[in-house]
Amino acid sequence: MLTADLVQARRRSGKLHLARLSGKARARAIELAEQYLAILRAQRGEVRDVVEPALAAVPTSASERKLALGLRKLLDDACSWEAAPEVDPAELRAEVFHRAAEARRALADEARFDRDAVVTEIAGARGLSVEQLERALFADLRSAFRMLAAPGGTAEQLVDRYEEAQAQAVLLRAVRVVVHVDCATAGEARALFRRLKFQRLLYRVLPRVEDEHGYDLEIDGPFAMFEASTKYGLQLALLLPALRDCRAFSLEAELRWGKEREALTFETSGGWGVAEAPASTPGAPADESLLPDEVATLLSRFRALESPFRVGLAGEVLDLPGVGLCVPDLVFEHGETQRRVYLEVLGYWSRDAVWKRVELVRAGLPQRVLFAVSARLRVSEQVLDDELPSALYVYKGTMSARVVLERLEALSR
Amino acid sequence: MLVLAFVGGTLEIRDAGAHAALLPSACQWDPRTRCHRAPALAYADVVRALHAAKAPYDDRARGYEELPQGMRLRREPRPYQSEAIAAWRAARGRGVVVLPTGAGKTHVALMAIDDKRRNALVVTPTLDLVRQWYDALRTTFGLPVGLVGGGEHDVRALTVTTYDSAHLHMEHLGARFGLLVFDEAHHLPGASYALAARLSLAPFRLGLTATPERADGRESELEELIGPIVLRRDVTELAGEFLADYDVETIGVELTADERAEYDHERALYRGFVARNGIRFDRPQGWGEFVMLSARSDDGRRAMRAYQRQRELAFGAKSKLEALGELLELHRLDRAIVFTQDNATAYRISRRFLVPVITHQTKVRERSEILEGLSQGSYGAIVTSKVLNEGVDVPEANVAIVVSGSGSVREHVQRLGRVLRKKGDKRAVLYELVTEATSEQYTSQRRREHVAYR
Structure with missing residues (x-):
């Protein structure tokens, strides 16, 4: 999942608008995604300290910074990383540092600590070269993790995932949402309510507009009535895939955005029955075939x-x-x-x-x-x-x- | 009959009927569930109001019990520790105790737990402190101690957790403890961490800190979340008798010629951007403006890189490492803690001087071994960035070397505190390495604005 600081959005008239990728912007995003995927697939087996600079070296403009970081975050989540040191680094550190402490304590006045002598001594005792010992000393740090598997999928799929992840990341800063949801069957609706219960969210079924299909739900958590807290943001973000499994939905979220926690609203819509997410609430008739x-x-x-x-x-x-x-x-x-x-x-x-x-x-x-x-x-x-x-x-x-x-x-x- | 229940960090009050008028103002009608609801924090007030009116109620909210036993290991408290407990009791078991690092705040909390004998949760800022509290509780009460955080989720009558875990899990744990202890309580105010206090119904709360003041002024929220400050003692009041005597020494170092040339070039780039865009750092929003504008253009991104580089050069000057090498040799028979502003410098120092390093990436077992090594003397020095700033207790440590740090007064006081714990007639020393004729001098001045450095 993306973090809220990676969201590309504009604030306008009290609303937060996601920068949608279309036309040239989408083509550029796909181009970037292709480059990142190619680098990751070529760098399989390398350590993070090598992979990350290679990704960072792909030229991007200032305006593409968040897009680039967002794509890289999703790709990093999709990679498998593993620490695979030749010797146990913690054990090696303990041995080297204890020996260094002894050597330092034994110094005569005015004598200088000889780092190389300590390293050479331990490397020799362990049958390692000095370079191997230096490499192994911190081989368990995140930066030394090795990539076991690069992400699958195409650049287009990655960009689609990025757009979905942007909406989810916005909801991390939501204090409550109002959803109009149109389910094709009662089973679809029950699945949605089960998810609400699983996420320990509370809802209020709002009065329904005459002749309109679906339900209006106001969703937040127990504590939300006392304080506009983003505490339920993660649960609300995790609700989005359940809403996408409904035939159609439109959602309006109340946000606390940015460091200053500015009160903004955010709208999104979609559902499996909607090819292109429309701006207005869909109202297709119920489908008995489902x-x-x-x-x-x-x-x-x-x-x-x-x-x-x-x-x-x-x-x-x-x-x-x-x-x-x-x-x-x-x-x-x-x-x-x-x-x-x-x-x-x-x-x-x-x-x-x-x-x-x-x-x-x-x-x-x-x-x-x-x-x-x-x-x-x-x-x-x-x-x-x-x-x-x-x-x-x-x-x-x-x-x-x-x-x-x-x-x-x-x-x- | 009126029924109280704990639901997701709130108190649900059902069937209040005519007693609804007795409920404190924190209780509101919730149309979502057709009942009254209050933040769990209001539990003590609600119960007191019902008791006062002799209104019958069924308390299904309280999920904590009394401890089967008190302290097994008793130590004679210092006079100010007894005063702290008396003042806390007088405030109905809700309040904050402000004592300098090394003055024995942990013992005050152990006395409070012994006094109330309710299931207790200790909330700390770091995993190192979790480990330390775990040992202190187990030794003092002879009971199994639970841990929540750092991959553990074992809830017991006495449990230790971190602020990060507490605010995430309190909606489930909030009914299970009658006493909350907030160690380094200045962390608590703030949108997220404060939920650790609001979502718990614990009637008894104790906050411990050496420095309640926060840069954002939100320390005033401590009174609502925990209680009022019930006792305060400054470092100068306790130094000598209860804390080690100490010296503070600032060592100025110079940039090399190459470093100076690069520093001046990068600083001019960054300052030029700031001047061209009319950004003024003497205004509260100045820094935010710089961050925002620097992200909008290539020129701005270069200015941000220049800012970071000139800071790196000042904070990580080569001469600092040379001075550090000399100090490590000078104090080779002492126990030193070296502090840095960032992890990269901590690892660089560890690699160059072959001293153990503790950062957020260091696993609990290795942290314990390193701290034990320093305590027993098999290590003469360790290096860390910020994770040891607070609370970690190595009484034998007598030398602190600040290679780099922020302008935060609290951070600097906490770092000094790491070497102040009284042990025999030890005399502690804090060195601060500052690169001359750079912006670091200003940072150093800001962090020394405290009575401890006068």
């Missing part, structure tokens, strides 16, 4: 039934702050009453997830939700009382569209 097989099968069977419910992909997060959330897969709307019932398929993976949903309903989740749970999890439907707005549907094998319809009717009364 549904897991068991949900897709239930959907097609349900549509084949005669029923008063219209069914579609759910696009909401049902959040009960302080307790938890669920991300339903489908939403059913009654043609006459307009009442909505959600369905979340929990399958057979986690009994723990089922108990969390039960707790959520008991704590006051207001929406009607049918949680479909495989019988393999050995959970009874009775754990949720009839008077609660949600219910469990325990199925054996595959979900039955008819049973789902019966449960929906019961819940929507």
